[in-house]
Amino acid sequence: MLTICNYHYIRNSFENQYPSIFGVTQEQFDNQIRELGKTYSFITLEALQNDIQNVLSSDINFMLITFDDGLKEQYEYALPILNMHKIPAYFFINTINHIERKVSAVHKIHLVRSVISPDEIIKLIQGKFGRKITALEKNTAQSFYHYDDPANASVKYLLNIILNPIEVESFIDSFFCDYFDEEDMVKKLYMNQDEIINLAKLGYIGSHTHSHLPLALYSENRIISELKISKKYLETLCNEPIISVAYPYGKDAAINDKIGDLAHEEGYQLGFTTITGTNTTNSNLLLLNRYDCNDLPGGKNYSQL
Numbered sequence: 001m002l003t004i005c006n007y008h009y010i011r012n013s014f015e016n017q018y019p020s021i022f023g024v025t026q027e028q029f030d031n032q033i034r035e036l037g038k039t040y041s042f043i044t045l046e047a048l049q050n051d052i053q054n055v056l057s058s059d060i061n062f063m064l065i066t067f068d069d070g071l072k073e074q075y076e077y078a079l080p081i082l083n084m085h086k087i088p089a090y091f092f093i094n095t096i097n098h099i100e101r102k103v104s105a106v107h108k109i110h111l112v113r114s115v116i117s118p119d120e121i122i123k124l125i126q127g128k129f130g131r132k133i134t135a136l137e138k139n140t141a142q143s144f145y146h147y148d149d150p151a152n153a154s155v156k157y158l159l160n161i162i163l164n165p166i167e168v169e170s171f172i173d174s175f176f177c178d179y180f181d182e183e184d185m186v187k188k189l190y191m192n193q194d195e196i197i198n199l200a201k202l203g204y205i206g207s208h209t210h211s212h213l214p215l216a217l218y219s220e221n222r223i224i225s226e227l228k229i230s231k232k233y234l235e236t237l238c239n240e241p242i243i244s245v246a247y248p249y250g251k252d253a254a255i256n257d258k259i260g261d262l263a264h265e266e267g268y269q270l271g272f273t274t275i276t277g278t279n280t281t282n283s284n285l286l287l288l289n290r291y292d293c294n295d296l297p298g299g300k301n302y303s304q305l
C-alpha cells in the first residue's frame, strides 16, 4: 500500500501583517520526516514508476513525499533535509510562473490577504460583485475552514468556492500590482529554471498543470491544454520525461474521473489528487489519493485514534 504526504509552504516564519498562509517550518518538516519514518518505508521513485502494482499490493506501508506549486522555499528548506535523510520526492510545477512570468492566482490571493485585512477584502468583494455574504454562507464558510477565524473563513470561502474563478482572478489582479511587483514575486516565490533542472535530473519533477485552475470547472479543450503545455515545457527545459501530474486543488468540484482519463491520454502515468486515503490495488493510478501533511503522523491535526 502507498500513502502520500503533500506539502506546500515550507518557511521559517509565517509572520505577516494579516496571517494568510499556513505551512510548516523547516524544523517541523524535519521532525515530521523522522516521525513518518517510524511508521512508513519511504519509496524510491524507480519502484513507484516501474513497479507500482507490487507497491500497491504490498503489505509494507510505503510513503511518498510530494510538494505542490514549485515554490523556491521547498528547494531551499525541504530539499536539504530530504537529501540528508536520502528520501526522494516529487515537486509539482506550474508552468505559467515560468512561461508567462505570472504569479498563480492562488498565490496572489495569499499575498493580497497578507497585506489587506479580511474585513476590507469582504468590502472590496461587495463593491466588485455586488453581493454580501449571507448568514448561511458564513456558517458554511466556518465549517469549511474550521482552522480560520470567521472573517478569514468567509474571505476564503467566497474567493475559493463561491465566486467564479475567472472573475476572482481579474478581481485580485485589479489591485495585486498596487502592492506587489509581479516579476519580483515570481523570482522570490518560485524555483528558477536551474533549480527545476537539478530536480528533474533526479526524476523529482512533475507537472501541476500550466495555470493552477480547478480543472473540472473548465472545458475539455482547456483541460487538455493545461496538461499538455506544462508537460511539453518541462520536458523541453529538463530534457527528461514528465510522467506525473498533481491536479490543482485536487478534490471536490476541481477533479473527476474524466480528468484522470485525459491525463492518461496526454502521456501521464501517475496522477495525484488531494482526496484523502491510502492507495491500494483498487486505486486508479491517474487519481491517487494524497493526505495533507498536517493530517499524518507528525502533523498538527494528526491524532491517533
Ligand SMILES: [Zn+2]
Pocket: 068, 069, 208, 212, 248, 249
Ligand atoms: Zn497547488
